[in-house]
Amino acid sequence: MGSGQVTSTSELFDFQGKRVVVAGLGVSGVPAAKVLHARGAVVTVVNDGDDARAREQAAELEALGITVRLGDGATLPEGTELIVTAPGWKPDKPLFVAAERAGVPVWGDVELAWRLRGPDAAPWLAVTGTNGKTTTVRMLASILQAAGLRTAAVGNIGVSLLDAVLGEEEYDVLAVELSSYQLHWAPSLRADSATVLNLAPDHLDWHGSMEAYARDKGRIYEGNRVACVYNVEDKATEDLVREADVEEGCRAVGFTLGAPAPSQLGIVDGILVDRAFVPNRQKNAQELAEVSDVTPPAPHNIANALAAAALARAFGVPATAVRDGLRAFRPDAHRIEHVADLDGVAYVDDSKATNTHAAEASLASYEQIVWIAGGLAKGATFDELVARSAKRLRAAVLIGADRHLIRDALARHAPEVPVVDLDRTDTGAMLQAVTEAKRLAVAGDTVLLAPACASMDMFTNYNQRGDAFAAAVRELGA
Known part of the structure; x- marks a missing residue:
């Protein structure tokens, strides 16, 4: 970790x-254009598409005096003088190539929100990663709420960041989910x-390489103050x-599913258990919650829970709030969601x-699996996934x-595993897939x-x- 005082950009x-160009209509573009216009910018919105939805959004903005090019x-x-882009627009688009050539800065909606924060704005506890972002941010918000703090899960989830920083509601701290796209455009x-x-x-099609993807993810650590x-x-x-x-004094804190070393949280x-945010962490540990609370x-x-706990503890949250927040948390739909038990x-x-x-x-969460994929x-590519999971597949x-x-x-890594290959891509294929899975499964699977x-x-x-x-599943169980 490099150190040195980071200048504030808030x-x-x-x-x-x-003269500001907003690149892209949609979820982030329309509110960004309105916010910029309200602050006296001369706004032009450019958009690749010219469909009915885009024309409807364009009419709404043009009524405010904003120029729109569909x-x-x-x-x-x-x-x-500035481009504010929707996060999904790729960096190699001609608009951005031209902007770089002309020395025009490009911001995303996250950067815009960061720049618009007031002097007493709530600090951000930020989360990114290939998987688990939304769950971790919502766990973190639940823990912060259990500590009596005014907070919200924002960013790539829930409340938009612009609404969070410009709205009337006051927050003590924000739990912020950030995608690699958003981080790329948030210097x-x-x-x-x-x-x-x-x-x-x-x-990787967006970032161009694994190195570029990792570099954008790593931007989330730049200028961290506490951990x-x-x-x-x-x-x-x-x-x-x-x-x-x-910033000087910021610490590296690890989380692990094993026993934690000093400056880590683990099991x-x-x-x-917390061995990072305790006095004399060489010898002491603080119990936070039971695995069964997750x-x-x-x-x-559980790894998500440990990461959320680490961010909350970095903000000074007591151990009891970690336990209470994790107990209160329920994951969103379609994330390891138990639907039913049929015939064991x-x-x-x-x-x-x-x-x-x-x-x-x-797949690592279960012992005997009939896998629908x-x-x-x-x-x-799927070779590593199958090779690592083969022993669990019925x-x-x-x-x-x-x-x-x-x-x-x-066929290469688990040739003994029976495979049903459904040669159809209509939505009705799911019922057939579940029917086949039911036929192949035995009690305990x-x-x-x-x-x-x-x-x-x-x-x-x-x-x-x-x-x-x-x-x-419900139809088969009826």
Whole structure:
């Protein structure tokens, strides 16, 4: 960890008369354009699409006096002094290439929110990682609330950051979920404490390489004031801490599913234990909660709980609030969600496991599995996932456009595992998949939907895919 006082960038930025381009309509673009316009900026919104929804949003903004250019998101308007982009726009887009050539800065919605914070703004406890971000941020918010603090889960989840920093509600601290896209476009963000939960290949088509993806994730540690929280079992996260330039006195704090060393949180005899935020951490430890207080108590979810606890403890939260907050927390739908037990077989919906890293964590949570998998691979390979999980697989049922990639990996690394390959991508395929899984399962097994793939080949999103799984299970149990 580098050290040295980091200059604050939270002073209010003067937008009066500034020529600002907002790149992209949608969830972040429309509110950003309104906020900038209200602060006196001369705003032009550019958008690639020109569909009915975009025209409706454009009309709303034009009524306020904001210029909107639909169907042309590539050209840099003359005189542009700043671009505020939707987080999903790729860095290699012609608009940004032209901006770099012209020396025009590019911010995302997170950077805009950070710059608009008032002088007494609530500090940010920030979370990123390939998997587990939303769960960890919501756990963290639950713990902070249990401590009596005014807080909200914000960012890539829940309340938008612009609403959180500009709204009338006052907060003591914010639990902030940040994606790699958002971090890429947030150069001056400085969190109070932050964590990178884990790192695995994801969104490489956007970032261009694993190195660039990791570098953007690592931005979350820049300028941290109290603690950089890393995953002891994922050395890449510790490497990012070592490379970060932080404020003097900021500490590296690890979390582990094993017994913790000093300056770590971990597990001892079924107890979540803190050896970081205690007096004389060489000899002392503080009990925080029991593993059974975490729902569900799957290994990767316990890791999420430890990361949330570390961030909360870095903010001075007492141990009892960690326990109470974890007990009160319930995960969102489609995240290792137990749907039903039929004939001694558990049916679990982890439709949110949209990449191999998440699917591996899900598969590691059960001993005997009939695995429902497949969808859009997004360039992923499945050999490591299958090789590491093979001993847990009783059978596999494959669906979706890229199921052959998983089938081939199973043939190479788990040839003894029976495979049902459903050659259909209509939404009704899920009922057939669950029917086949029921036929293959025996009492004590878990039928697990952990697709390791995106859902858009068959479903609108992972929520609809999970709903289809749950509906199929209920139909078979009726």
